[in-house]
Amino acid sequence: NAGVTQTPKFQVLKTGQSMTLQCAQDMNHNSMYWYRQDPGMGLRLIYYSASEGTTDKGEVPNGYNVSRLNKREFSLRLESAAPSQTSVYFCASSEPLYRVGNTIYFGEGSWLTVV
Amino acid sequence: KQEVTQIPAALSVPEGENLVLNCSFTDSAIYNLQWFRQDPGKGLTSLLLIQSSQREQTSGRLNASLDKSSGRSTLYIAASQPGDSATYLCAVSTSGYSTLTFGKGTMLLVSP
Numbered sequence: 001n002a003g004v005t006q007t008p009k010f011q012v013l014k015t016g017q018s019m020t021l022q023c024a025q026d027m028n029h030n031s032m033y034w035y036r037q038d039p040g041m042g043l044r045l046i047y048y049s050a051s052e053g054t055t056d057k058g059e060v061p062n063g064y065n066v067s068r069l070n071k072r073e074f075s076l077r078l079e080s081a082a083p084s085q086t087s088v089y090f091c092a093s094s095e096p097l098y099r100v101g102n103t104i105y106f107g108e109g110s111w112l113t114v115v
Numbered sequence: 116k117q118e119v120t121q122i123p124a125a126l127s128v129p130e131g132e133n134l135v136l137n138c139s140f141t142d143s144a145i146y147n148l149q150w151f152r153q154d155p156g157k158g159l160t161s162l163l164l165i166q167s168s169q170r171e172q173t174s175g176r177l178n179a180s181l182d183k184s185s186g187r188s189t190l191y192i193a194a195s196q197p198g199d200s201a202t203y204l205c206a207v208s209t210s211g212y213s214t215l216t217f218g219k220g221t222m223l224l225v226s227p
Contacts, residue, residue, distance in 0.1 A: 004158075031213060042219035043159075043204070050213045058214065090158060097208040097215065098146045100166055104215060106158035 002026050004107035006091050012113045013081045021076040021110050023091030031094050032074035033104070034066060036087040043090065049074055050096075081114045088112070117142045117209045121218035128195055129226055136190040136221045138205030143183050146208040150179050150190050153202045153220070163190070195225045
């Protein structure tokens with residue numbers, strides 16, 4: 001079972017470069033999320049997509065764009081990378097979290113370093 | 116804005132001890148609370164999910180309690196083992212939102 005798959009796992013970028021993190025889930029979930037995790041800051045939500053065709057900003061959206069390509073795929077784009085975007089990025093998916101019993105599934109993470 | 120706090124930030128115990136991790140949240144209007152485990156270099160794995168109407172959930176040596184009115188949850192780990200060493204995160208799903216708010220985690224080290 002693949003679950004949530006993120007690519008790439010590791011990436012080094014130069015300041016000002018652009019890149020896209022890819023995420024795909026095979027659980028037919030409606031909702032998908034992008035979080036970043038930084039030391040001492042915990043996980044913070046960047047963007048989420050409650051359903052195919054919709055996207056919403058989270059806590060820290062500046063400097064990022066997202067695309068919900070279809071129900072399976074949710075990509076995160078850095079248009080002009082900055083050192084402050086050095087972080088570990090996690091994609092996740094779920095059915096609506098307000099419904100009883102629904103939990104969230106995370107990918108393995110993407111380590112991004114901006115120099 | 117929902118805020119989630121976890122205490123302690125780090126904990127080191129010898130094998131066999133029973134231990135308690137704490138989580139508090141500021142907005143009691145939650146749908147549910149989850150505890151996650153994160154191993155170094157890995158993603159998060161859900162351990163226990165407590166609905167807002169429930170008081171506790173158990174899975175093996177883990178027991179999580181929820182007191183929604185006071186905004187607190189505890190994760191109890193019985194007879195700790197070195198394999199329990201990981202970071203444990205608490206997260207809440209707040210009414211009106213479709214996302215989770217996470218605490219910063221408790222890093223647990225269980226020594227043989």
